[in-house]
Amino acid sequence: DIQMTQSPSSVSASVGDRVTITCRANQAINKWLAWYQQKPGKAPKLLIYGTSSLQSGVPSRFSGSGSGTTFTLTISGLQPEDFATYYCQQSHSFPLSFGGGTKVEI
Amino acid sequence: QVQLVQSGAEVKKTGASVKVSCKASGYTFDDYFIHWVRQAPEEGLDWMGWVNPKSGATMYAQKFEGRVTMTADTLSKIGYMDLTWLSSFDTAVYYCARSFYPLTGTTSLPGYWGQGTLVTVSS
Numbered sequence: 001d002i003q004m005t006q007s008p009s010s011v012s013a014s015v016g017d018r019v020t021i022t023c024r025a026n027q028a029i030n031k032w033l034a035w036y037q038q039k040p041g042k043a044p045k046l047l048i049y050g051t052s053s054l055q056s057g058v059p060s061r062f063s064g065s066g067s068g069t070t071f072t073l074t075i076s077g078l079q080p081e082d083f084a085t086y087y088c089q090q091s092h093s094f095p096l097s098f099g100g101g102t103k104v105e106i
Numbered sequence: 107q108v109q110l111v112q113s114g115a116e117v118k119k120t121g122a123s124v125k126v127s128c129k130a131s132g133y134t135f136d137d138y139f140i141h142w143v144r145q146a147p148e149e150g151l152d153w154m155g156w157v158n159p160k161s162g163a164t165m166y167a168q169k170f171e172g173r174v175t176m177t178a179d180t181l182s183k184i185g186y187m188d189l190t191w192l193s194s195f196d197t198a199v200y201y202c203a204r205s206f207y208p209l210t211g212t213t214s215l216p217g218y219w220g221q222g223t224l225v226t227v228s229s
Contacts (some may be wrong), residue, residue, distance in 0.1 A: 003164070008115075010156075032213055034206075034215050036151075042217075043201055043203075043219035043220065043221055043222050044143075044151065044219055045219070046206060046215075046216070046218075047139060049206055049215065049217075052156050056193040067152075087150065087151055089151070089153075089216075091213045091214060092213070093216040094165055094167075095153055095155075095168065096141075096154065096169040096214075097153065098150055098152070098213040098214065099150070100150050101150050101151075
């Protein structure tokens with residue numbers, strides 16, 4: 001099974017900051033990496049798929065990059081509504097697996 | 107628009123079973139997998155498996171094999187997840203999600219999520 005590791009587990013930031021979250025897989029997953037945003041008491045929301053493709057309706061301040069085993073999610077110009085927990089997820093092979101999450105807080 | 111509406115919260119005794127439903131609308135039900143993902147309190151996301159509504163084929167994470175059954179009723183456009191032999195470790199919010207890519211896609215990942223169903227297991 002593929003293990004996904006996110007860092008940091010939490011990050012303190014302010015409105016307007018640039019935030020970068022890293023996700024590492026323990027084997028190569030090509031481009032099959034997605035990012036989700038989850039707010040308290042809500043279901044996860046797909047932000048990015050295929051490493052860097054933005055889901056419809058997601059603001060362009062979100063971007064993804066990477067390849068192989070190391071991937072990043074960048075939020076450029078953090079907005080109040082972006083304070084949430086972010087998860088990476090690989091779909092290279094089953095079982096699908098998620099990272100442990102990164103909480104972005106003030 | 108794609109919408110998935112799940113059944114309400116459940117409280118179960120240890121050793122019992124639970125069946126969660128997921129009513130889909132806004133897309134062609136047969137053309138997309140239904141994934142199930144759970145989240146224990148204050149924990150991360152744990153993928154359980156998927157069902158192909160068109161064929162009935164399933165794929166389960168090994169940790170749930172033997173205890174979980176995922177099915178789909180194409181006439182009523184409802185997906186189901188049945189989990190047996192519940193223990194306190196199964197206390198979690200259970201989510202259904204429509205796959206982002208259609209059945210013919212190269213891969214599959216949860217794209218559109220239901221609101222979640224809290225299952226509480228106690229002795």
